[in-house]
Amino acid sequence: MIKEESTYKREPKAISYSTDLVIVGGGLTGTCAAITAARAGLKVVLLQDRPVLGGNCSSEVRLWILGATSHMGNNNRWAREGGVIDEIMLENLYRNPDGNPLIFDTVMLEKVVEEKNITLLLNTAVFDLDKKDGDDAIKAVHAFCSQNSTRYTVTAPLFCDSSGDGILGFLSGAAFRMGAESADEFGEKFAPDKAYGELLGHSMYFYSKDIGRPVKFTPPSFALKDITEIPRYKTFNPKDFGCRLWWLEYGGRLDTVHDTEKIKWELWKVVYGAWNYIKNSGEFPEAENMTLEWVGTIPGKRESRRFEGDYMLRQQDVVEQKKFADTVAFGGWSLDLHPADGVYSDQSGCNQWHSKGVYSIPYRCYYSKNINNLFIAGRIISATHVAFASTRVMATSAAGGQAVAIAAAICKKYNCSPREAGELHLEELQRELWRSGQYLPQTVVSDTEDLVQKAISVTASSTLQLSELAGGAHWAVIKHSAAQMLPVSGKIPSVTFWTEALEDTTLQVELRKSSKAFNHTPDITLETKSMKLTKGKQEIKIDWEATFEEDCYAFVCFMKNEKVKLQYSDARITGLVSVFNATNPAVSNYGKQEPDEDIGVDTFEFWCPQRRPEGRNIAMKLGTPLSAFETGNLTNGHHRPISRPNAWVADFTDREPMLTISWDEPKAISRIDFVFDADYDNPMENVIYVHPETVMPFCASNVKVLNCNNEIVGTISDNHQSRGAIHFEKPINTQHLKIVLSGNSEHVPVSLLEVRCYA
Ligand SMILES: Cc1cc2nc3c(=O)[nH]c(=O)nc-3n(C[C@H](O)[C@H](O)[C@H](O)COP(=O)(O)OP(=O)(O)OC[C@H]3O[C@@H](n4cnc5c(N)ncnc54)[C@H](O)[C@@H]3O)c2cc1C
Numbered sequence: 068m069i070k071e072e073s074t075y076k077r078e079p080k081a082i083s084y085s086t087d088l089v090i091v092g093g094g095l096t097g098t099c100a101a102i103t104a105a106r107a108g109l110k111v112v113l114l115q116d117r118p119v120l121g122g123n124c125s126s127e128v129r130l131w132i133l134g135a136t137s138h139m140g141n142n143n144r145w146a147r148e149g150g151v152i153d154e155i156m157l158e159n160l161y162r163n164p165d166g167n168p169l170i171f172d173t174v175m176l177e178k179v180v181e182e183k184n185i186t187l188l189l190n191t192a193v194f195d196l197d198k199k200d201g202d203d204a205i206k207a208v209h210a211f212c213s214q215n216s217t218r219y220t221v222t223a224p225l226f227c228d229s230s231g232d233g234i235l236g237f238l239s240g241a242a243f244r245m246g247a248e249s250a251d252e253f254g255e256k257f258a259p260d261k262a263y264g265e266l267l268g269h270s271m272y273f274y275s276k277d278i279g280r281p282v283k284f285t286p287p288s289f290a291l292k293d294i295t296e297i298p299r300y301k302t303f304n305p306k307d308f309g310c311r312l313w314w315l316e317y318g319g320r321l322d323t324v325h326d327t328e329k330i331k332w333e334l335w336k337v338v339y340g341a342w343n344y345i346k347n348s349g350e351f352p353e354a355e356n357m358t359l360e361w362v363g364t365i366p367g368k369r370e371s372r373r374f375e376g377d378y379m380l381r382q383q384d385v386v387e388q389k390k391f392a393d394t395v396a397f398g399g400w401s402l403d404l405h406p407a408d409g410v411y412s413d414q415s416g417c418n419q420w421h422s423k424g425v426y427s428i429p430y431r432c433y434y435s436k437n438i439n440n441l442f443i444a445g446r447i448i449s450a451t452h453v454a455f456a457s458t459r460v461m462a463t464s465a466a467g468g469q470a471v472a473i474a475a476a477i478c479k480k481y482n483c484s485p486r487e488a489g490e491l492h493l494e495e496l497q498r499e500l501w502r503s504g505q506y507l508p509q510t511v512v513s514d515t516e517d518l519v520q521k522a523i524s525v526t527a528s529s530t531l532q533l534s535e536l537a538g539g540a541h542w543a544v545i546k547h548s549a550a551q552m553l554p555v556s557g558k559i560p561s562v563t564f565w566t567e568a569l570e571d572t573t574l575q576v577e578l579r580k581s582s583k584a585f586n587h588t589p590d591i592t593l594e595t596k597s598m599k600l601t602k603g604k605q606e607i608k609i610d611w612e613a614t615f616e617e618d619c620y621a622f623v624c625f626m627k628n629e630k631v632k633l634q635y636s637d638a639r640i641t642g643l644v645s646v647f648n649a650t651n652p653a654v655s656n657y658g659k660q661e662p663d664e665d666i667g668v669d670t671f672e673f674w675c676p677q678r679r680p681e682g683r684n685i686a687m688k689l690g691t692p693l694s695a696f697e698t699g700n701l702t703n704g705h706h707r708p709i710s711r712p713n714a715w716v717a718d719f720t721d722r723e724p725m726l727t728i729s730w731d732e733p734k735a736i737s738r739i740d741f742v743f744d745a746d747y748d749n750p751m752e753n754v755i756y757v758h759p760e761t762v763m764p765f766c767a768s769n770v771k772v773l774n775c776n777n778e779i780v781g782t783i784s785d786n787h788q789s790r791g792a793i794h795f796e797k798p799i800n801t802q803h804l805k806i807v808l809s810g811n812s813e814h815v816p817v818s819l820l821e822v823r824c825y826a
Contacts, residue, residue, distance in 0.1 A: 080217045084186060086112045088475045089208055089223045091193045092230030094122025095132060095461045096445035098175055099151045100227055100468030103503060105184035106151075107476035112221045113185055114210050116192035117365070120175040122231060124461055126168035128367040129272055129754050130310045132156065134462025135399025136750035139675055140654030141421040143399040144552075144587040144644065145708045145747035149504035151178070152465035153789050156751040157763075161787045164758040171753045190214040193230070196238050204440040205239050225475050225485070227442040229468055232324050233372040236443060241435040242375040245323075247452035255382040255453045256667030257402055257420065264407020265452065268318035269327065269366035271334035273342060274308050276360045284346040284358070289332070291340025294348070298413040305345050305354040309755050314416030315341070316369075319407030323371040331366045337410055338362055369405070369446070369459065376449030377486065378431035385454055386422050386668055388583070390509045391429035393489055395470035395500055397508045398463040399425040401655065402456045402668065419655035420668040424586035427508045428458065430496065433471050434485035442471040442485055466505065473499045502740070502823075504706075504790050509585060511704045518734050518824040525698040528725040529718035531816055533693040536636035536643075538565055538686035545631050547649040547658075550579070550589065550624040550674055551685040554642060554695040554711045555615045561690030562623055563608040565634040568600035575626040578611055580619055584710040587646075589622040590671050600631060610690070618711045622646070622674065625685070635683035638719070641744045641765045641818035642695070642712020645684050646674040676748060680759055696818075698726065706742040706821040714744060716818040717808075724817050726806040728824070735798040735826055739781065742821035743767050745789040762787040764812035767819060771808075774801040798826065 088104050090097045093115030101113040123130045135146035147153060155174060163170040179187050188210065195209040207222040228235035236243060247265035250258035259265065294300045299314065315337055318330035339362075345354050383389065385402060401419035406412035432449040435441040443449065444467050446459040458464070477488045477496050488496060501512040514520065536551075553559070559578070566574065576596045579589035593613040600607075615621065625633055627648070635645075650658050656673045676682050696716035705713040717724035744765035751758065762768070770783040772793055780801075781793035804824065810817040 079211070081220065082217055083220045083222070084112050085222045086110045086186070087223060087479055088225045088227060089221050090114070090227045090229060091208060091235045092122065092228065092445065093120040094229060094231060094445060095124050095152070096464040096468035097227070097229035098179060099155070099465040100229060100444055100472040101185050102151045102178055102182055103469045103472035104475055105182035107473055107499070109184060109476055109479060111185045112188065112223070113179065114188045114191050114193050114208070114221070116190065118190055119172045120179060121172060123367045124171070124753060126172045127365045128363055129168045130367055130461070131752040131754050131756070132462050133400055133460040133750070134466070135397060135425045136748065137400055137421070137654050138651070138750050138752070139678060139748065140651035140656045141399070141401070141673060141675065142423060142586065142588040143425050146399050146425050147747045147750065148462045148466040149506045149789065150466065150469045152462055152469065153504060153745070156753070157745055157788050159753050160751045160758055161761045164761050166752065166754040166756055168754050188212065188219060191219060193234055196235065198239060203438050205235065205438065208235065225440050225442070225478055227444055227471050227475065228447065229444040231368055231371070231446060233374055233443070233447040236374045236435060236438070236441060236447065237372060239438045239441060241438045241441055243372040244375065245372050253379070253381040253451055255451060256665060257382050257404070257453050259404055264319045266319045266323055266407055267369035267405045268316040268407065268409040269323065269330045269334060269368050270313055270316045271331065271338055271363040271366045272309050272312055272315070273338050273359055273363070274361040275305065275357050277356045278358055279356055281355050282358045284342065286339050286343040289336055289339070290343050291336045294340055294344040297337070297410055299416070300344065303341050303345055305351050305357055311755060314410060316405060316409030316416070319405065319409055323368060327366065327368070334366055370455065372447055373452070373455055374443045374447050374449060375436050376432045376434055376443065377436050378429050378449060380428060380432050380450040380454040380458065382451065382453040382667055385426045385457055388422060388424055388426045391427050393430040393493055394427035394507045394510050395430040395433065395496065396428040396463070396466040397425045397506060398428060398458050400457045400460045400463060402453055404453070404456045417655070420662065420666070421660060423588040423590065423669055423671055424583065425508050428467060430470065430474065430489040430493070433467055433474070439484050442475065444468040444471045469503065469505055470500060473503060506707060513704065514823065516825055518730070518736065518826065519702050519728055519822055521730065522728045523731050524729045525701060526727050527698050527715060527717065529721040530698065531640070531696040531716040531718050533640070533689065533696070535688045536638050536684045536686050538634045539637035539683070541635040541683055542567060542632040543635065545625050545628045545633055547647045548624055548627045549633060549685060550622040550646050551687060552587070552620045552622055552644050552646060554618070554693060555621045556618045558614045559611045559621050560693070561608055561610045563606060563688040565604065565606055565686055566600060567604045567632040568602050569630045569632070570602050572600050572628060572630040574598045574600050574628050574631050576609060577624040577626060578613055579622040579624055580615065584617050584619040587620060588671050589624065589674055620710065634686040636686040637814045638684060639764055639812070639815045640684070641714040641716050642708040643684055644676050644748065645682065646676050648672055648674050651675065701819060701822050707747045714818045714820045717816050719816045721817070723807055723809050726819070726822070728804040728822070730802050733800045733802045734824070735800050736804070736824045737795050737798040738825045739772060739793045740823040741770065741783070741791040741819065743786060743789055743791060744818050744820055745787070762811055764815045765818055766811060767808040767817055768811040769809045770806060773805040773807070774799055775803040
């Protein structure tokens with residue numbers, strides 16, 4: 068028994084840690100940063116003020132994770148972020164295709180607790196810090212956990228602020244901004260005026276469910292009484308829940324740091340008022356059996372402080388897809404501003420403008436310009452208000468967190484500052500990021516330590532020569548213009564395809580390409596053919612004149628004609644996809660992006676894939692086979708389809724293909740890294756969406772590695788991830804390495820994006 072009495076002030080229990088890297092904020096950014104850093108060998112303390120990880124994508128807020136794939140609603144093909152964020156998305160899809168937010172929490176928690184280098188302090192809020200004497204650097208952070216009544220002090224040479232509001236940056240004196248830059252400051256034509264507002268607000272959501280019997284709802288007295296105060300109230304309906312109601316937004320005219328509790332009360336008022344309207348207005352008899360299952364208690368924050376790094380990303384960088392020497396991450400969501408009046412605004416809830424493809428984010432956006440050991444990650448990175456409107460989304464933020472983590476490992480290795488890591492060790496930073504799965508647009512990375520680069524040959528038991536996408540049972544009317552993307556170089560072969568005309572008509576077929584070879588926006592029309600079709604089925608062959616000077620995707624476009632059906636194929640192949648000029652209003656895709664006035668964005672059409680089980684390739688026969696799938700792709704420095712598939716693909720009939728890597732002398736190998744095709748086009752939304760697959764059909768599921776004596780030296784089984792590795796405790800010595808792979812889908816030939824071997 069403890070019995071204690073004192074007239075003195077007591078101190079809470081105190082625990083101190085010393086570590087390599089302190090990460091404040093366990094949102095998706097901080098979580099991915101912590102895992103990446105831990106795997107790079109750093110000791111990490113991750114402080115998260117709430118009970119679970121994920122921030123806005125945790126079960127406390129329930130936002131779907133978004134990034135460059137943009138719900139497959141823009142022209143960013145194969146754009147899902149790589150590295151740990153990819154691993155999390157794939158694992159979640161494997162376990163949780165129905166999008167249960169609680170299961171998503173466990174995926175993130177598991178990934179963190181499995182890393183022995185991470186000390187995770189949940190429910191622990193950082194509230195203070197110490198700076199180094201006479202130096203613009205942080206020495207330690209102070210935090211308190213109300214659950215165990217303990218005060219923590221954590222010292223480290225490096226700190227990462229991924230707290231959303233930037234508590235660390237703010238307390239340490241880091242330069243920051245809050246609000247919107249004027250159009251003049253950076254020449255940004257999309258910069259908002261004061262009437263539109265300078266900050267995005269917070270949001271809060273609810274989930275409802277049908278319990279199979281009538282249920283009453285009595286609103287709390289603080290619920291909004293007059294629903295007509297919300298100009299869009301007529302769009303409420305019992306089916307929408309969770310982040311489909313993203314526009315329940317408030318606070319953009321307030322201080323989004325210090326007024327957060329006030330904003331939360333207003334959002335509760337709105338949420339309970341909306342539910343009262345659904346239940347009790349009489350407009351929705353179908354809501355009779357419905358009850359509230361969950362209402363958020365923590366508002367999701369969109370915007371507050373943005374910190375200044377050595378570079379501020381701006382609108383033009385996003386729109387023009389500027390190439391940076393120090394690219395370490397990328398984005399691809401639209402420039403997405405919201406009226407500051409949020410739910411009470413009579414304007415559209417958002418104003419979204421896409422780029423023609425993904426854009427790069429330079430390393431200089433990820434550290435403070437005036438606090439020497441402070442990384443900044445997440446929504447607080449060094450970007451203008453307009454550029455932030457795109458970089459803020461969680462998968463983009465997570466990719467930035469991963470870049471910070473690898474940079475921190477380099478800082479430790481060379482005992483240097485974040486700035487010096489970029490100035491002195493950029494090549495290594497980019498190489499380590501690329502090895503960890505990060506995609507660096509417009510950047511070619513060379514990996515001299517990769518033994519496969521030194522091989523005298525990499526051969527395969529077969530390689531796909533694509534001469535046909537065999538016709539299947541599916542025929543569909545050309546309701547929206549449809550295109551088959553084909554990887555080409557030089558002359559494009561003739562294409563033969565099959566149509567069924569419902570009556571005599573003329574079908575227009577266009578050959579297009581993208582103005583930038585690494586993009587997938589078919590904005591250049593090379594040839595147009597008008598094909599007279601008579602009623603009935605027919606086979607049509609088109610010869611093209613065009614030649615393609617560099618590797619790129621050609622778009623064979625069948626223009627909208629509701630009198631014509633096209634035949635589709637069941638064959639799916641790595642790096643091949645069909646796209647449609649349809650609409651997707653959820654991402655402001657109305658078929659064509661066309662601003663009314665000059666706001667500094669491009670006019671172009673959207674051609675996007677359909678989600679499986681749809682999204683078949685268009686059946687066609689090619690005059691000469693496409694040779695885009697050779698083994699050379701395994702070592703070309705790109706590990707996802709970009710301007711070509713960048714994949715070796717086996718022949719359809721070769722169900723257990725074998726790759727053989729040969730050297731001119733035996734090599735000692737201690738690790739083999741693989742990159743499989745886990746479909747970088749699939750956004751894998753973690754909530755609301757229900758996904759039809761748990762494993763991507765292109766993904767090799769089993770791998771067997773044999774040495775030159777044909778002994779099996781390593782295996783991977785039941786794979787569903789993009790990246791796999793085989794480690795040898797004792798390096799194997801071999802002059803030839805044989806890799807036998809098998810897939811998981813009968814309609815998909817086995818493929819591999821990359822293989823690397825290290826001593
Ligand atoms: C309503 C809404 C809709 C959005 N829509 C989307 C969308 O559809 N998809 C998408 O990807 N993004 C969306 N965004 C943007 C995105 O959610 C945020 O920009 C993103 O969460 C930023 O990531 P972050 O890691 O910087 O911050 P957060 O996710 O907020 O994570 C920061 C973490 O730090 C913790 N923290 C804060 N202070 C402290 C402290 N003092 N000590 C310790 N921990 C602390 C917080 O608890 C939090 O967990 C939306 C945002 C909102 C609010």
